[in-house]
Amino acid sequence: MHLILVRKALPERLKDAGCPGDYTYSPAEGRMVVRMPDGEELTPGEAADRYNIPVL
Numbered sequence: 289m290h291l292i293l294v295r296k297a298l299p300e301r302l303k304d305a306g307c308p309g310d311y312t313y314s315p316a317e318g319r320m321v322v323r324m325p326d327g328e329e330l331t332p333g334e335a336a337d338r339y340n341i342p343v344l
Contacts, residue, residue, distance in 0.1 A: 298332055298343065305339040
């Protein structure tokens with residue numbers, strides 16, 4: 289018997305958890321960030337922590 293786990297990508301899991309931010313590239317940071325409606329920029333890990341999403 290084989291068990292196959294399918295996991296959604298982090299941006300999808302953030303949206304499903306109710307995160308209102310957009311997952312976008314920040315030229316200033318040089319990486320992907322979650323930009324919240326109030327302008328705050330979070331790393332994907334910080335957003336996952338805030339919305340209680342396991343990243344592993």
